[in-house]
Amino acid sequence: xxxxxxxxxxxxxxxxxxxxxxxxxxxxxxxxxxxxxxxxxxxxxxxxxxxxxxxxxxxxxxxxxxxxxxxxxxxxxxxxxxxxxxxxxxxxxxxxxxxxxxxxxxxxxxxxxxxxxxxxxxxxxxxxxxxxxxxxxxxxxxxxxxxxxxxxxxxxxxxxxxxxxxxxxxxxxxxxxxxxxxxxxxxxxxxxxxxxxxxxxxxxxxxxxxxxxxxxxxxxxxxxxxxxxxxxxxxxxxxxxxxxxxxxxxxxxxxxxxxxxxxxxxxxxxxxxxxxxxxxxxxxxxxxxxxxxxxxxxxxxxxxxxxxxxxxxxxxxxxxxxxxxxxxxxxxx
Amino acid sequence: xxxxxxxxxxxxxxxxxxxxxxxxxxxxxxxxxxxxxxxxxxxxxxxxxxxxxxxxxxxxxxxxxxxxxxxxxxxxxxxxxxxxxxxxxxxxxxxxxxxxxxxxxxxxxxxxxxxxxxxxxxxxxxxxxxxxxxxxxxxxxxxxxxxxxxxxxxxxxxxxxxxxxxxxxxxxxxxxxxxxxxxxxxxxxxxxxxxxxxxxxxxxxxxxxxxxxxxxxxxxxxxxxxxxxxxxxxxxxxxxxxxxxxxxxxxxxxxxxxxxxxxxxxxxxxxxxxxxxxxxxxxxxxxxxxxxxxxxxxxxxxxxxxxxxxxxxxxxxxxxxxxxxxxxxxxxxxxxxxxxx
Numbered sequence: 310x311x312x313x314x315x316x317x318x319x320x321x322x323x324x325x326x327x328x329x330x331x332x333x334x335x336x337x338x339x340x341x342x343x344x345x346x347x348x349x350x351x352x353x354x355x356x357x358x359x360x361x362x363x364x365x366x367x368x369x370x371x372x373x374x375x376x377x378x379x380x381x382x383x384x385x386x387x388x389x390x391x392x393x394x395x396x397x398x399x400x401x402x403x404x405x406x407x408x409x410x411x412x413x414x415x416x417x418x419x420x421x422x423x424x425x426x427x428x429x430x431x432x433x434x435x436x437x438x439x440x441x442x443x444x445x446x447x448x449x450x451x452x453x454x455x456x457x458x459x460x461x462x463x464x465x466x467x468x469x470x471x472x473x474x475x476x477x478x479x480x481x482x483x484x485x486x487x488x489x490x491x492x493x494x495x496x497x498x499x500x501x502x503x504x505x506x507x508x509x510x511x512x513x514x515x516x517x518x519x520x521x522x523x524x525x526x527x528x529x530x531x532x533x534x535x536x537x538x539x540x541x542x543x544x545x546x547x548x549x550x551x552x553x554x555x556x557x558x559x560x561x562x563x564x565x566x567x568x569x570x571x572x573x574x575x576x577x578x579x580x581x582x583x584x585x586x587x588x589x590x591x592x593x594x595x596x597x598x599x600x601x602x603x604x605x606x607x608x609x610x611x612x613x614x615x616x617x618x619x620x621x622x623x624x625x626x627x628x629x630x631x632x633x634x635x636x637x638x639x640x641x642x
Numbered sequence: 643x644x645x646x647x648x649x650x651x652x653x654x655x656x657x658x659x660x661x662x663x664x665x666x667x668x669x670x671x672x673x674x675x676x677x678x679x680x681x682x683x684x685x686x687x688x689x690x691x692x693x694x695x696x697x698x699x700x701x702x703x704x705x706x707x708x709x710x711x712x713x714x715x716x717x718x719x720x721x722x723x724x725x726x727x728x729x730x731x732x733x734x735x736x737x738x739x740x741x742x743x744x745x746x747x748x749x750x751x752x753x754x755x756x757x758x759x760x761x762x763x764x765x766x767x768x769x770x771x772x773x774x775x776x777x778x779x780x781x782x783x784x785x786x787x788x789x790x791x792x793x794x795x796x797x798x799x800x801x802x803x804x805x806x807x808x809x810x811x812x813x814x815x816x817x818x819x820x821x822x823x824x825x826x827x828x829x830x831x832x833x834x835x836x837x838x839x840x841x842x843x844x845x846x847x848x849x850x851x852x853x854x855x856x857x858x859x860x861x862x863x864x865x866x867x868x869x870x871x872x873x874x875x876x877x878x879x880x881x882x883x884x885x886x887x888x889x890x891x892x893x894x895x896x897x898x899x900x901x902x903x904x905x906x907x908x909x910x911x912x913x914x915x916x917x918x919x920x921x922x923x924x925x926x927x928x929x930x931x932x933x934x935x936x937x938x939x940x941x942x943x944x945x946x947x948x949x950x951x952x953x954x955x956x957x958x959x960x961x962x963x964x965x966x967x968x969x970x971x972x973x974x975x976x977x978x979x980x981x982x983x
Contacts, residue, residue, distance in 0.1 A: 419752055480976040558982075
């Protein structure tokens with residue numbers, strides 16, 4: 310891979326690590342807390358050696374207690390620190406649900422602006438790694454209903470860094486979702502130094518004329534692979550990487566749909582009540598008469614999660630081939 | 643532990659001046675008057691909800707006297723009128739909250755008794771029990787991390803809240819990191835309708851301290867001076883690097899849980915009447931008069947003044963307008979906000 314001056318090639322784990330490192334270096338209000346983030350350096354080695362450089366006061370190995378990992382971080386944020394709380398796997402976030410939904414998201418609102426909660430909650434999510442019922446789930450739909458939160462789910466290393474910087478700088482709580490299968494699989498050029506990418510802006514990663522595909526996370530990469538295959542078959546598909554789930558980029562989606570007149574939403578999370586439901590409703594409300602085909606969603610079946618056994622994981626997830634099939638059907642509709 | 647009356651023990655003032663003793667008593671009178679006012683306004687149909695802390699007056703007025711204004715942080719729960727008053731909130735601010743007026747700290751968004759004042763060091767909290775305790779721990783962590791000796795966090799809750807997982811998680815973390823935190827449990831024996839016996843097998847909450855590796859103590863929360871002495875000792879320890887303390891102040895909830903509760907569906911008049919025999923307000927009045935800190939005339943004058951202040955606060959707050967409908971949309975995030983951009 311040719312590297313532009315002022316950039317280097319990182320995978321997603323390295324992009325998270327570099328961003329956290331720079332945040333720790335540049336602001337001593339930054340505190341990292343979570344399970345095994347210190348001596349072990351996080352189970353994916355994202356914070357490896359941080360504890361040696363920044364000390365145990367700033368890199369806190371917490372007890373196994375997710376509700377208070379977030380709750381204590383909320384208190385730190387209310388009193389002037391800039392905590393970055395880690396939930397070791399997104400599947401473990403459920404005990405912290407109230408602290409995120411009932412507390413962090415409402416701190417500014419309920420105090421009418423007297424108190425704020427500048428907090429980042431990072432967590433690895435998603436499957437394709439034989440993670441079974443409790444190391445593979447997608448959690449974004451459980452939280453995207455909640456005003457007061459921002460939710461980010463980048464797919465590319467440069468977006469990981471820019472959006473994580475934006476989350477750390479943000480004066481309000483941000484749930485930062487890292488797809489664990491992309492951690493070492495996805496590499497890309499990342500600019501050096503501090504930069505931000507605005508939360509709430511999608512990215513058109515492939516332009517096309519006949520169909521709009523909206524996705525995020527791991528599936529962005531697979532959707533792009535499928536769209537490129539269709540390109541070879543003479544079909545032109547536009548691919549949008551949402552990057553941010555809340556707020557969501559209405560303008561980019563609508564502009565694309567007005568152009569292509571067809572919409573396919575692809576996500577790894579369950580179809581029922583998923584992110585695609587909100588996008589479908591928005592497009593139906595705003596652009597129904599621009600559509601030449603029914604909106605389609607390719608998403609997980611209505612079961613709790615992917616099983617450990619390979620066929621169960623395979624059945625739950627959508628493959629690039631299935632994505633290509635769905636795209637072909639819509640283009641030909 | 644039997645709840646004893648201060649009067650019976652004579653006056654050991656633990657360094658409190660006459661003026662401080664009078665301030666404590668005035669806080670207690672003000673709590674009762676404001677509580678009463680909230681219930682009156684509810685019955686008059688002027689406010690939809692009120693909640694009282696009768697029975698907690700001595701505990702809260704005594705604890706608040708140990709709080710260092712401008713330095714310490716208070717993370718209270720919703721039955722802490724006396725603590726809010728004792729650290730500097732005014733009856734007018736309390737009435738703004740009861741009337742849900744635009745000038746309320748929360749802009750009329752929260753239930754009454756859900757105080758918040760950054761200026762006073764009073765952390766915003768929700769109605770979700772124990773959710774505020776990790777916030778207090780995080781605030782104490784911030785104090786310690788910044789090396790701010792001489793500061794501490796006073797966090798309070800009722801007995802029922804100690805059943806929550808976050809209560810345990812918070813105590814555990816505070817002890818591990820030797821944080822400047824005082825956990826004051828106001829044990830009033832009731833969690834709405836659920837008595838202590840259904841809340842825990844061992845009713846001595848303070849004894850859990852040993853399990854966490856911190857000091858613990860139970861005291862008579864009907865005695866404001868004993869409360870002050872215990873809370874001050876624990877706060878001083880926290881302020882000087884000695885770590886957290888678990889305190890359990892014994893009191894009683896004389897009123898129903900709130901204006902929406904009927905406590906006669908789960909306890910008897912006789913039980914409440916028996917507890918009322920230890921009512922801390924008349925008892926402390928007797929202590930102050932017997933010890934010569936106040937005369938009967940002083941007490942009468944103070945009661946009149948408290949009623950006057952309550953009336954003025956009520957009228958002034960009632961005259962303030964509600965928030966506007968458009969205020970529903972402010973202060974969700976920094977800056978203007980749309981879920982779709």
